[in-house]
Amino acid sequence: MKYDCIIVGAGPAGVFCAYEFMEKMPNAKILLIDKGKNIYKRKCPVNEHLLEKCPVNREGVSGCHPACSITNGFGGAGAFSDGKFNITTEFGGWLTDYLDDNTVLELIKYVDQINLKYGAPKEITNPTTDKVREIERRALSVGLKLLRSQVRHLGTENNLKIQAAIYEDLKDHVDMMFETEVSDILVTDGKVTGIALKKGEIIDSDYVFLGVGRDGSKWLEDMCHKYNIHMTNNQVDVGVRVETNDIVMEEINSNLYEGKFIYRTSVGTTVRTFCSNPSGHVVIENHSGTMLANGHAYASKELGSHNTNFALLVSHKFSDPFDLPNEYAHQVSRLANELSCGSIIVQRYGDIVRGRRSTQKRIDEGFVRPTLTEAVPGDLGLVLPYNTMKSIVEMIEALDHVTPGIANEHTLFYGVEAKFYSARPEIKNNFETKSVEGLYVGGDGAGLTRGLAQAGANGVFVARDIIKKLENNSLDKGTE
Ligand SMILES: Cc1cc2nc3c(=O)[nH]c(=O)nc-3n(C[C@H](O)[C@H](O)[C@H](O)COP(=O)(O)OP(=O)(O)OC[C@H]3O[C@@H](n4cnc5c(N)ncnc54)[C@H](O)[C@@H]3O)c2cc1C
Incomplete structure (x- = not known):
């Protein structure tokens, strides 16, 4: 079976990419893969009192298989955090190196609305009160810039409930594979053609989005070296x-x-x-x-x-x-x-x-x-x-x-x-790698974001870009 797009990583970048496909191109064949577990099975053996302490090895890597449930699986790295969702382009990532400020802010607000739809609390901080202005003025007088942001505290319990509600909707429209590690990307003549799973299977697609987070950044680096994708990290x-x-x-x-x-x-x-x-x-x-x-x-x-x-x-x-x-x-x-x-x-x-x-x-x-x-x-x-x-x-x-x-x-x-920051692959302004056509990267693992809001925004943008290409491809086929 050939997919229209394969999304690797079910953190915010991957999940909101899949969500956008469900909304804007419901008939597209999309596969979302994560080496961690689905949202209901993400349980840490220490929290469950099955182990006394985290089984980390000397390199600080979790000994849990297939992956640490705290940082991997549906919802990604911050699924168990209290989820401070920052509505700003001033921090939380570097998407504005590729897109203008307004576009990024609109994408962040779009993701915020999705969270609200799935049960995020309505309360949001107000960084424009007189008191905050006074603090900002005092700061500026000594050369300090206050970075103001509206913050929606999802809250730990709500965070998981929101993830579960999104999962329930997605599972009817998108194929999902968990506890499945992607080991390689397949490239022919400078174009991506699919992925290889650690367990040996090969899955075909002309579009692959890697939203593999910090945990997958080393693997992403290996892939970039293998396929001559230049990386920067300084x-x-x-x-x-x-x-x-x-x-x-x-x-x-x-x-x-x-x-x-x-x-x-x-x-x-x-x-x-x-x-x-x-x-x-x-x-x-x-x-x-x-x-x-x-x-x-x-x-x-x-x-x-x-x-x-x-x-x-x-x-x-x-x-x-x-x-x-x-x-x-x-x-x-x-x-x-x-x-x-x-x-x-x-x-x-x-x-x-x-x-x-x-x-x-x-x-x-x-x-x-x-x-x-x-x-x-x-x-x-x-x-x-x-x-x-x-x-x-x-x-x-x-x-x-x-x-x-x-x-x-x-x-x-x-x-x-x-x-520490993940190394950043060389990409075009649409987050597609310069040297491998159809291969997109995003989120924390690609050194493009460092927060929930921009990671989600990144995923939505990538989905929209691939949708445009898929639509153009089918128009071309129609006129042939
Ligand atoms: C404890 C904690 C608290 C946080 N709190 C906040 C907060 O309050 N506000 C905020 O804005 N940000 C917060 N963050 C940061 C936020 O969680 C991340 O910025 C965000 O999750 C990045 O999203 P992502 O989709 O890029 O990657 P991730 O969320 O890391 O997801 C990547 C996914 O890819 C999967 N994966 C990796 N490699 C492979 C592979 N080879 N095959 C298959 N799957 C793979 C992983 O299992 C993982 O599930 C927090 C992070 C942590 C760890």
């Missing part, structure tokens, strides 16, 4: 997780929940705040064997701390001949792991300014109680490159004008926090 974000008392962040927390600011430093870098967690906890993230700082916040107030944490990240771009940005960030982070005997380092801002290490005594005497008690007091000056540290110090001093007290002596810096 950015990585390196920085620290900042922790302070809730009271210092109260105005931002209550008016914005998350204040996203960017700053251009005197050394030419860009720094941004990211992933703010009011009444949250700092945690260690094991990223392929490298220990990194991260943070989260429980929804329940009883489980909350008295601290707010957020990341301060400096974007690093490299030029020829260096093209291993992710490896660079791993090396910097591993230095902190070495100095803290396999953990991460915590240091008071006052000690950073004085150029001395934090000791347990200095941390104990501080006014901010660390929520990550296993972080080892030390000196981030021995880890972070000069420009990175200088950028972070400039940013925190600027932020002090917006949230007075953030640059105080006792604020804690945990390091290293890093964000």
Whole structure:
């Protein structure tokens, strides 16, 4: 059987691509494949109390087969998150490198409407209140740009219900295969002709969309090397997780929940705040064997701390001949792991300014109680490159004008926090690879997005582009 289009990956990019086919070309033969499980079977053995801890191997890869149910399967990587759906083109991806702002925003709003249709909460944050304008004005006066966005909190329980409702509609119109890994793409004379499954089967189609997410990005890289698709990846974000008392962040927390600011430093870098967690906890993230700082916040107030944490990240771009940005960030982070005997380092801002290490005594005497008690007091000056540290110090001093007290002596810096990006295949403005006709890429795995909204928007755009081609092809056949 030959399909009109094969979609690999049932994350937001793949699901909204399939959804658009169902809406706009209901008779098209579409196949959606994912190596993870369908929405009802996605269960983590740790959450189900079948295992005590996650069976990760030394490289940090899940030992669950066919794939980790937390990050793979229908709904993709964020299916179990509280689903903050950001209606903006200012962050969440780089689709505007290929499409104009209005087109991307319209696509995001279109996906938002689909979520609403399937039960997303009607409430949405309002970033245009007088109070937010006042915060924005204070920020601009010291060179900080506030990135404003309407945010619809889908909520963890709703997120899964919305996914299940979309799944129920899709399954009557689109063929779906789960627990099925795609191992190869088939290419003849520069044109895609189908895919090969790990279990040996071959499935034909003139159009293949790869929305394989972060988990599939290594495989996508392998495919690109195999079929001579040029890739670029020269950015990585390196920085620290900042922790302070809730009271210092109260105005931002209550008016914005998350204040996203960017700053251009005197050394030419860009720094941004990211992933703010009011009444949250700092945690260690094991990223392929490298220990990194991260943070989260429980929804329940009883489980909350008295601290707010957020990341301060400096974007690093490299030029020829260096093209291993992710490896660079791993090396910097591993230095902190070495100095803290396999953990991460915590240091008071006052000690950073004085150029001395934090000791347990200095941390104990501080006014901010660390929520990550296993972080080892030390000196981030021995880890972070000069420009990175200088950028972070400039940013925190600027932020002090917006949230007075953030640059105080006792604020804690945990390091290293890093964000890695997938390499980006060379594509045309319609997300079709330049060297293989009919092969489209999208979402987080192709380094084009980093959030639900733009990943979904990407999928819808790709479906519309393929539909146009299928319609033209059938017109051509009709006139032959
Ligand atoms: C814990 C967590 C919380 C998050 N919270 C938010 C949030 O609140 N707001 C927000 O905007 N974003 C959030 N994100 C990010 C968001 O989930 C991602 O940006 C989004 O899921 C990317 O969508 P995608 O379709 O590109 O890829 P994914 O969602 O990663 O889906 C890719 C799918 O492809 C499948 N796949 C990969 N390789 C193969 C293969 N070879 N064969 C078959 N199938 C394959 C995988 O199994 C996976 O299901 C969160 C992410 C995580 C991990």
